[in-house]
Amino acid sequence: MSALKKPRRGPVSDFKTIPTRSLVLILLPTLVIIAFFLASYGSFIILSFREMVPGTSQVTGNWSFGSYRRFFRDTVYPYFMFQTLLRAAQVTVIGLLLAYPLAYCVARTASKTLRQLMMGAMIIPLLVGGITIVYAWMVLLGNVGLINTALKALGIVKTSIHFLYNWTGVIICLVYFVIPYAAFSLIGPIRNVPRTLEEAAVNMGASRLTVFRRIVFPLTLPGVVEAASLTYSLGLSAFLFPMMLGGGRVKMMSNIIYETIYITFDFPFAGTLAAILLVVSIFVVTVMTRLQRLARRVYNE
């Protein structure tokens, strides 16, 4: 083997650490991409403190808080922000309520084949992409779509329910989108609940609901908070689903930002909206991380 050289004598470099020079080389590409990352965020935040030269597509060179003042003066923008936070919360609550029983079933199913089938059904929506999901729901939820056809055939409704171009459709689609993420992050924590604990409680006569309320749920609380954090982030970033299923009538923050760029061409204001959304997202994640720590502490006690 040509790769083999004469065995080395003397001290060999310690493999638990890397010499500084190699470390710099190894991390160089990462540092380059981080530089791009910081430069791009820096440039849009600077842009948010500029103004448009009236009547042109030029951006002025001086600093201004005009866009930020406009955000808080026009009540419509704080309202959209509030809507986005509210809808993301709705999606998180409904998503978790549906993901939890699914995750519990996957975690507690003894048959490997059945478990794999369930996980396969969860991974496909996760990898198949937003276009497929949004298109499927657009056709399914239409006034003459499968859902309305079925509801009418079963005699549940007489006239079609309007799912599209309002929050109903957007929420259904977002919930659909977040369930696999939430369920997958819940399976691990549920599996970690010692089964013997549940068995002991049942043997002593506790009902299934009591076992869940007093044992399983408290022990999985850190996992639930983590899943909620992930789901809420996904909800806040929603763009494609509200754009297509909301049909321009209901909008979330990302849609407003897109319109500010491609319809009104006000780049500094779009930058301001994006900067505010960024700050809100980071704030939410920080709060959630704190909550997670709190839940862990409660768990340990």
Place this chain on the structure above:
Amino acid sequence: MNKGSAPKLTREPGALGWPLGLMAALIIAFLILPVLFVIFYSFNESAYFHFPPTGLSLRWYANFFRLHYFRSGALISLALAAVVTPLSVAMGVAASYGLIRGKFRAAAFINALLMSPIIIPGVVTGIAFMTMFKLIGFTWSFGNLVIAMTLICLPYTVRTISANMHGLNPNTEEAAVNLGASRWTTFRRVVLPQIRPGIVGGMIFVFATVLDDVSVVVFLTSYKTSTLSIAAMGYIRNKDDPTIAAMATMLIALTIVLVFVIQRVVGLEKFMSVE
């Protein structure tokens, strides 16, 4: 634990009650309904949904391949995936190796920065890159897409590869070098085989993300460099026929292949880091 000798119970503890099983089955049905529906709808003969369908046809598949912007969109998306996937895997391997083995103070901070695109809304990242590329006058659209998508995808590869890297025993590498292997051979023959599941898992995440992304890409594409997802979005807004269902069905077929690959190489539970 329960070996026959255990006392008989009126109901098996821990077993799923039927209401819970039914609920899980309904949620699985909810998850799989749109997928099955799209496949079914792609063979619909007429341009509108009608139940029962008037006939079966492959015309929407033919339509997809006939339209120029789908063809060029698919080509651009595949080219982008072909560049971004190896790039973010290579950078993911280097970054996780450096961040885990190089014990320096900024490691946690760099790691947090690398992970941040996951929690930042895609539209924000899209605007950030659009602004910067305009500012520095870098107008090559495909290049813009490569840089932005690599940044978006890096968290996935770093996460999956780091998970494997943490389990690595540095003594095995030391042993290989002591026996005369070069650093590179050690990496190739000792480290790489052990982090392969992470690499495959990361690659699949990257591939799916590149094919699918809309919220970042929409700010960086021109009419000429529309990716498949942007072309599809435009088509849905202008036309109402099952051409997108045909495209989606092909994507579903691809996804099912990927799920099988995951199951064989990584394992579904490891891939979703359930274990």
